[in-house]
Amino acid sequence: MSLAADSPVHSSSSDDFAAILDAELDKISDASADTGEVSEEEQDSDHGEESDSNLDLKRVKRRKVELCEGITDPLSSTSQGEPAQTSGVLSLEKEACLHPGAYGGLCVKCGQEMDEESGVAFGYIHKNLRLANDEIARLRDKDLKNLLLHKKLYLVLDLDHTLLNSARLPDITAEEGYLHGQRDSLPDTLKSSLFRLDRMQMMTKLRPFVHNFLKEASNLFEMYIYTMGERPYALEMAKLLDPGDIYFNSKVIAQGDCTERHQKGLDVVLGQESAVLILDDTEGVWGKHKENLILMERYHFFASNCQHFGFNTKSLSQLKSDESETEGALATVLKVLQRVHSLFYDPVSFPSGAQG
Amino acid sequence: MFFHIVLERNMQLHPRHFGRDLRDKLVSKLMKDVEGTCSGRHGFIVAITGIESVGKGLIRDGTGFVTFPVKYQCVVFRPFKGEIVEAVVTMVNKMGFFAEAGPVQIFVSNHLIPDDMEFQSGDVPNYTTSDGSVKIQKESEVRLKIIGTRVDATEIFCIGTIKDDFLGVISDPGANP
Numbered sequence: 001m002s003l004a005a006d007s008p009v010h011s012s013s014s015d016d017f018a019a020i021l022d023a024e025l026d027k028i029s030d031a032s033a034d035t036g037e038v039s040e041e042e043q044d045s046d047h048g049e050e051s052d053s054n055l056d057l058k059r060v061k062r063r064k065v066e067l068c069e070g071i072t073d074p075l076s077s078t079s080q081g082e083p084a085q086t087s088g089v090l091s092l093e094k095e096a097c098l099h100p101g102a103y104g105g106l107c108v109k110c111g112q113e114m115d116e117e118s119g120v121a122f123g124y125i126h127k128n129l130r131l132a133n134d135e136i137a138r139l140r141d142k143d144l145k146n147l148l149l150h151k152k153l154y155l156v157l158d159l160d161h162t163l164l165n166s167a168r169l170p171d172i173t174a175e176e177g178y179l180h181g182q183r184d185s186l187p188d189t190l191k192s193s194l195f196r197l198d199r200m201q202m203m204t205k206l207r208p209f210v211h212n213f214l215k216e217a218s219n220l221f222e223m224y225i226y227t228m229g230e231r232p233y234a235l236e237m238a239k240l241l242d243p244g245d246i247y248f249n250s251k252v253i254a255q256g257d258c259t260e261r262h263q264k265g266l267d268v269v270l271g272q273e274s275a276v277l278i279l280d281d282t283e284g285v286w287g288k289h290k291e292n293l294i295l296m297e298r299y300h301f302f303a304s305n306c307q308h309f310g311f312n313t314k315s316l317s318q319l320k321s322d323e324s325e326t327e328g329a330l331a332t333v334l335k336v337l338q339r340v341h342s343l344f345y346d347p348v349s350f351p352s353g354a355q356g
Numbered sequence: 357m358f359f360h361i362v363l364e365r366n367m368q369l370h371p372r373h374f375g376r377d378l379r380d381k382l383v384s385k386l387m388k389d390v391e392g393t394c395s396g397r398h399g400f401i402v403a404i405t406g407i408e409s410v411g412k413g414l415i416r417d418g419t420g421f422v423t424f425p426v427k428y429q430c431v432v433f434r435p436f437k438g439e440i441v442e443a444v445v446t447m448v449n450k451m452g453f454f455a456e457a458g459p460v461q462i463f464v465s466n467h468l469i470p471d472d473m474e475f476q477s478g479d480v481p482n483y484t485t486s487d488g489s490v491k492i493q494k495e496s497e498v499r500l501k502i503i504g505t506r507v508d509a510t511e512i513f514c515i516g517t518i519k520d521d522f523l524g525v526i527s528d529p530g531a532n533p
Contacts, residue, residue: 100465100467101451101465103463103465103513103515104463104506104508104511104513104514105506105513106504106505106506106513106514106515107504107515108451108452108463108465108467108468108515109465109467109468110503110504111437111502111503111504111505111515112504113504113506122451125449125451126447126454126463128513129451129463131451139450139451142450143450146477222477246479249481250447250449270450
């Protein structure tokens with residue numbers, strides 16, 4: 001079975017002619033490539049036979065070129081992909097796969113096994129998922145276009161002391177014992193924002209105004225949670241903040257997802273860095289992205305927290321009071337975020353105070 | 357693909373179970389231990405259909421446990437490369453979607469989703485064609501081809517594609533029957 005007549009190897013010495021032939025063959029479907037193969041066989045034995053079909057004519061032309069160049073080895077076998085390679089369309093599929101990502105060690109595009117460790121792990125989206133750097137860049141660009149279309153930006157939110165305050169049950173002091181009481185005995189403000197998680201032995205107090213904040217911010221931003229806490233804790237908090245799983249679906253990043261120890265990075269966030277705003281109470285963890293950071297005032301509700309940070313005053317829980325809803329840190333920060341958003345999308349309509 | 361095969365396993369039984377119902381207790385322990393697990397070689401053991409034989413018990417030295425070699429018939433599920441399966445979509449995101457075909461999770465990357473389908477984020481993330489006629493969202497049924505499998509000690513990972521002919525959405529969750 002000699003298919004040497006159409007071997008790319010043989011036609012490589014007359015590149016232009018081969019390129020023209022390839023372009024012509026591109027227009028011909030696979031089916032005719034098969035029939036072409038058969039008719040070519042006949043031609044090998046019947047030298048110079050001319051037929052009316054374009055395909056056969058070309059094959060005759062090719063053979064003439066070969067004979068001129070003195071290449072005569074009709075019995076040399078080429079790869080099994082031979083008939084496919086004669087038509088330019090299929091030859092494109094033989095290009096090496098760029099391995100855009102891996103799931104469970106398999107390339108997501110060609111299914112080959114890959115070694116781990118290349119690219120970035122996105123365990124928070126799904127376990128065992130990794131993406132190559134090129135792919136991440138491509139996805140970021142694509143997503144940015146989509147985002148600009150919807151007039152949104154990205155917002156990365158910290159959990160502890162920014163949106164809420166948690167304390168371990170053993171650390172709750174006697175003065176705070178009233179928090180343990182039945183739901184009904186708690187003052188109204190606490191009923192909807194104080195939660196007890198027995199499984200994790202913790203109590204959590206959501207910052208005042210947090211639900212409104214998330215609702216308003218979600219109209220302007222695509223939001224992520226990024227915490228230095230562990231994954232189960234992060235997921236529980238996300239459930240408290242977002243019971244409907246609308247804001248943070250597959251967007252909860254925990255300590256285990258960080259690529260650098262004790263440092264948060266935007267490399268695991270699938271968004272263009274230049275369009276990301278970060279809201280955090282700690283500056284030290286955002287070493288590489290200080291310019292994207294908006295520093296928040298810390299929220300201390302529980303007494304154990306105040307001690308931990310070295311304050312000697314009574315905590316909000318001991319004073320039985322709380323941050324103001326309408327004038328607290330979250331409300332203020334929301335106004336700042338709204339300003340930033342309009343600066344970005346509507347610089348013309350903004351008063352001149354924005355310059356500088 | 358599903359197979360019906362005979363497997364063997366050594367079951368250890370605590371002496372407190374010895375008595376009239378020894379064999380029944382052995383079988384129920386076998387079912388509890390084995391059903392739902394995955395072995396790299398055979399795939400996921402879906403259900404035990406029958407016990408072929410229970411060998412002689414051997415008392416272990418030192419403890420009172422007795423080991424019985426049990427031969428049992430079971431239905432196993434093993435995905436293969438090149439196989440076409442029908443799966444239910446469980447998660448959709450910008451990178452592609454995850455679908456479940458029984459016990460195995462298959463990932464279909466957006467590289468292997470037809471180019472005319474675009475990702476739409478929102479309350480219900482989905483992939484939709486430009487004219488809106490075909491939609492892939494959570495709970496949709498899709499027919500896909502498995503292009504790669506990798507077997508761990510306890511898990512099987514699969515990559516799939518819907519870019520070929522006759523693959524894609526079979527039914528929409530919100531569609532009227």
